[in-house]
Amino acid sequence: MKLSPPLRSPASRSSISSVNSQNSTASSSVVYELAKGWKECRDDVTGDSYYYSDKGEVSWERPVGVSPVKGGGGEKNAKKGKCTINRKSNAAKVRSPSPQLSSGDEEDDLREGIVEGVVSPGRVGGVVGELLTTPVGNGKVRRPLTPLTQDTVGSRDSMAPPPPPRTPLQEERLRRGRENRAEDGRGRGTEEEEEEEEEEEEDVPLAYIQAKLGELEKHWMTVKTISRKRQEAQMEMKKIAALEEKEKRQREAAASAAKRQKEEEEAKKAKRAAQLATQKRLKEKKVREVEEAKEREAKKKREEDRKKVEREREEKEKTRKKEERLRRENVKREKEREASEIEEKERAEREEMEKKKKKEAEERLIGAPVKTKPKLKPKLKPNTAKQTSETKASSNVEGRKNVKDDAKEHISNPFAHLF
Structure with a gap:
């Protein structure tokens, strides 16, 4: 005898009638959309629908949102899993089966303006x-x-996560399916054969069903106990982690406050040091400016003194040169005067000598004796008035004194050069 599938447990039934469990006040005919962030996928082995969220959570139960689907069916349509895809938002919505799709001829039953296709395996919704x-x-x-x-x-679908662990009901159904296929010696049958199998599987003894239900309830209680203990352990670990995180935050806050206080103190010290450095720099600048002003004044005074000394030296040099020039002019005039006097005397002497010679000649003509003296070669003295520029340049006080002495000697004895 073929074993019919066991009745669904409360956990498995909740995946079908999750709409009613989420909203008990709503009517059984109301179908809600999938919750935000959740998507639907098919298990490749069992063919059951499971759901996964953007956060990586997976569940056999269908999470529903708050917005009902317009024209949605009740639990019957939810069991069949009929859905449409909004191609703009890619959101899945449960819908009621179209009455035009019930017959075999698709083209005759399709309404005008409607096309028909097949959803790819594992596609969202x-x-x-x-x-x-x-x-x-x-x-x-x-x-x-x-x-x-x-x-x-x-x-x-490559983007969908693997299905969650299978429930005991799913495992039992898979096992029985394998046994049935092994007994029949064939693979999956046609739809008509499957419907016949479902009708045959309805004749399952009540005792078998109750025994299986007891086993499942016991197993379910064990699973619930393990799950509860696991949840308690997880809560305890979460509490410990929260305490550790709190202590860590407190330590970090204390360290941050100490670091901030230290940084503030260092900033104050740096600011004070900068102020002192600025004051010192300003003071040094002021002292340097005063010293530079004094140095400029001293330099200006030294320059004025130097110019004054230079002017005095130039004045003295001009005076000396003027006196020297006047002295040379006086000496020159004196020498010229002396030379002219000597020349006058010599000319007078020559005239006198010529007169004497003339007189002697006249006496000789007369025959009178004439006393003559032997002729001496006159001592010629160089003309001091015709000195060269070199002699003038090399003359000194002693030379000028000698010249004056010679002039005096000539004046006192103008005929000394003749003897």
């Missing part, structure tokens, strides 16, 4: 082999979407 309805909006029937072949079915 989709089921393998499920029909999609997309309104065209222009009243024309477009080319249907290409359905998937059997060799492409069974691959899970």
